[in-house]
Amino acid sequence: MTQEISEKQFLKEYDATAFASPLLTVDAALFTYHEEQLKVLLVRRGAHPELGKWGLPGGFVLSETDDSLEAAVQRVLRDKTGVIPPYIEQLLSTGNPTRDKRGWSVSICYSSLMAHQECAPHIVGVTDTEWVALDKLQNMKLAFDHGSLIEHARIRLRQKALYSIVPARALGKEFTLPELQALHEALIGKPIQKRSFRRRIEQANLLIDTGKKQSGGRRPASLYKLSSKADKYTFVRNLEE
Amino acid sequence: MTQEISEKQFLKEYDATAFASPLLTVDAALFTYHEEQLKVLLVRRGAHPELGKWGLPGGFVLSETDDSLEAAVQRVLRDKTGVIPPYIEQLLSTGNPTRDKRGWSVSICYSSLMAHQECAPHIVGVTDTEWVALDKLQNMKLAFDHGSLIEHARIRLRQKALYSIVPARALGKEFTLPELQALHEALIGKPIQKRSFRRRIEQANLLIDTGKKQSGGRRPASLYKLSSKADKYTFVRNLEE
DNA sequence: TAAATAGTGTCTCTCAGACAATATACG
DNA sequence: CGTATATTGTCTGAGAGACACTATTTA
Numbered sequence: 001m002t003q004e005i006s007e008k009q010f011l012k013e014y015d016a017t018a019f020a021s022p023l024l025t026v027d028a029a030l031f032t033y034h035e036e037q038l039k040v041l042l043v044r045r046g047a048h049p050e051l052g053k054w055g056l057p058g059g060f061v062l063s064e065t066d067d068s069l070e071a072a073v074q075r076v077l078r079d080k081t082g083v084i085p086p087y088i089e090q091l092l093s094t095g096n097p098t099r100d101k102r103g104w105s106v107s108i109c110y111s112s113l114m115a116h117q118e119c120a121p122h123i124v125g126v127t128d129t130e131w132v133a134l135d136k137l138q139n140m141k142l143a144f145d146h147g148s149l150i151e152h153a154r155i156r157l158r159q160k161a162l163y164s165i166v167p168a169r170a171l172g173k174e175f176t177l178p179e180l181q182a183l184h185e186a187l188i189g190k191p192i193q194k195r196s197f198r199r200r201i202e203q204a205n206l207l208i209d210t211g212k213k214q215s216g217g218r219r220p221a222s223l224y225k226l227s228s229k230a231d232k233y234t235f236v237r238n239l240e241e
Numbered sequence: 242m243t244q245e246i247s248e249k250q251f252l253k254e255y256d257a258t259a260f261a262s263p264l265l266t267v268d269a270a271l272f273t274y275h276e277e278q279l280k281v282l283l284v285r286r287g288a289h290p291e292l293g294k295w296g297l298p299g300g301f302v303l304s305e306t307d308d309s310l311e312a313a314v315q316r317v318l319r320d321k322t323g324v325i326p327p328y329i330e331q332l333l334s335t336g337n338p339t340r341d342k343r344g345w346s347v348s349i350c351y352s353s354l355m356a357h358q359e360c361a362p363h364i365v366g367v368t369d370t371e372w373v374a375l376d377k378l379q380n381m382k383l384a385f386d387h388g389s390l391i392e393h394a395r396i397r398l399r400q401k402a403l404y405s406i407v408p409a410r411a412l413g414k415e416f417t418l419p420e421l422q423a424l425h426e427a428l429i430g431k432p433i434q435k436r437s438f439r440r441r442i443e444q445a446n447l448l449i450d451t452g453k454k455q456s457g458g459r460r461p462a463s464l465y466k467l468s469s470k471a472d473k474y475t476f477v478r479n480l481e482e
Numbered sequence: 483t484a485a486a487t488a489g490t491g492t493c494t495c496t497c498a499g500a501c502a503a504t505a506t507a508c509g
Numbered sequence: 510c511g512t513a514t515a516t517t518g519t520c521t522g523a524g525a526g527a528c529a530c531t532a533t534t535t536a
Contacts, residue, residue, distance in 0.1 A: 005289075014343050020304060021262040021263065021264060021265050021301075021302075021304075022262065022265055022302055022304055023262060024262050024263055024265060024347060048246075048248050049248055050248075051248060060262075061262075061263055061336065061345070061347075063261060063262075063263055063338065063344070063345035067337060067338065068336060068337040069334060069335065069336040069337070069347065072336075090333055090334065092331055093310060093331065093334045093349050094310065095302065095309060095310040095349070096308060096309040096310070097304065097308065101248070102255050103304070104302070104304035106265060106302075106310065106347075106349070108334050108336070108347070108349075176488090177488085177489085178487080178488070178489095193525075193526050193527065193528090194488090194489080195489095195490080195491090195492095195525085195526080195527080195528085196524085196525050196526060196527095198489080198490090199524075199525080200524080200525080203524085216535095217486085217487070217488095217534080217535085218485080218486045218487040218488080218533075218534050218535065219486075219487050219488045219489085219532070219533040219534045219535090220487095220488080220533075220534065221487080221488055221489090222488085222489090235524095236478065236479045236481075236482075236498095236523095236524090237477065237478045237479070237497090237498095237523085237524065237525070238477045238478070238525095239525075240477075240525075240526075241477075417515090418515085418516090419514080419515070434498070434499050434500065434501090435515090435516085436498085436499080436500080436501085436516095436517080436518090436519095437497080437498045437499060437500090438498095439516080439517090440497075440498080441497080441498080444497085454507095458507080458508085458513085458514070459506080459507050459508065459512080459513045459514040459515080460505070460506040460507040460508090460513075460514050460515045460516085461506080461507065461514090461515080462514080462515055462516090463515085463516090476497095477496095477497090477525095478496090478497065478498070478524090478525095479498095480498075481498075481499075
């Protein structure tokens with residue numbers, strides 16, 4: 001018969017290493033919009049397993065120093081880009097015995113957005129970190145199940161393009177409406193009616209006119225920045241698929 | 242200088258227990274609709290930590306026997322209900338050093354739906370497993386962060402009630418439209434226009450008329466079952482919040 | 483002024499909201 | 510028949526789609 005013990009006693013005697021826990025990593029699919037293309041940040045693996053293959057930035061949760069899963073993924077992203085991206089959301093977790101040859105492993109995957117120019121200085125000349133256009137991924141065999149994770153993230157981001165302006169986080173702090181529309185069109189994969197796109201954004205008051213205009217080109221477009229509620233707002237009616 | 246080795250050699254020498262990995266559990270917020278109330282399945286903890294408190298059904302991933310995270314949560318749910326619920330989706334993962342007194346721990350939490358009558362036989366007379374109405378949770382101090390997980394799941398389910406008929410999985414295989422509407426209204430927290438609710442479901446062809454009628458009461462309502470596409474379908478326009 | 487891009491006017495169509503009207507049970 | 514619940518008819522209004530039109534820049 002088991003003797004009853006107090007929680008204090010239990011915790012004192014508890015050995016966290018007694019059971020083999022699966023490997024636990026956080027990974028991040030970081031997207032940006034640059035040169036009219038959607039791009040994702042990839043890292044070339046410098047260690048086994050999957051040595052030499054490209055994959056998502058990620059790493060083990062460091063239980064000594066990470067205060068949360070979010071802190072862990074922020075650390076990973078800051079290490080690669082020099083800053084913490086303005087948009088990070090949890091995407092999904094995958095786990096099974098075969099995705100990593102080292103054994104039963106779990107990845108908690110995040111989806112993130114940032115402006116290309118916020119990151120560029122830090123990865124210029126770095127040969128193992130690169131923005132890769134999503135169109136070029138078809139031919140690449142990525143490490144682990146990272147290809148599938150990116151595809152999940154892309155689908156979710158596409159959905160968001162239909163009912164929010166979250167994708168704007170892939171642009172700089174100030175951007176024009178034609179830029180934002182082009183980004184949404186790239187995500188959705190088909191043209192959007194200019195009138196519909198602008199009307200809904202204006203009615204919901206999601207953007208703040210900076211008063212500035214974009215220089216160069218033909219007629220200059222107004223530069224906007226995101227209002228504080230922009231991340232949380234969802235339209236009641238989606239754009240057409 | 243590190244000597245280069247093959248992946249095969251690396252894996253041979255790799256020791257998965259060398260690093261202390263966080264504790265890893267899967268938990269499930271299983272909802273149903275019964276007696277005009279939304280209920281969640283809770284389990285009273287029979288072991289430290291948090292002994293005696295109510296919490297979500299869950300458990301460690303068993304790397305010896307579980308083939309995936311989904312398999313692990315299915316096992317947990319089948320152990321408690323006798324069947325695998327017809328709807329299971331991943332909700333979110335939380336992880337930090339303080340949510341479990343045993344140490345850095347991660348919960349991969351799922352949200353699930355099933356009919357009350359599919360489960361009832363298995364938990365009758367079981368004193369440590371109980372359906373609890375969501376309204377009664379305010380006063381309960383649940384184990385770990387399970388109160389917060391349930392709240393997240395509830396918010397997501399409420400959203401789904403606005404743009405899908407996924408909540409129907411909380412009903413039996415056959416159900417009436419008034420039942421389904423009452424469930425959606427319970428989730429949303431306000432009445433829905435009968436006409437709007439029925440029109441959109443009919444137009445999208447989400448239900449199949451079984452030809453049967455509900456007995457008892459006044460005018461009998463038609464009994465429907467879900468069409469195969471019902472889980473995946475989302476309306477382009479949300480109901481009013 | 484022509485070309486190119488930014489931004490607006492306005493009509494149509496779909497579908498949710500509102501609520502009245504009808505239909506089918508049971509006692 | 511009266512009451513309760515299920516189901517349908519129909520009008521209104523919001524907002525997306527379509528597309529023509531105007532505005533502002535540079536060459």
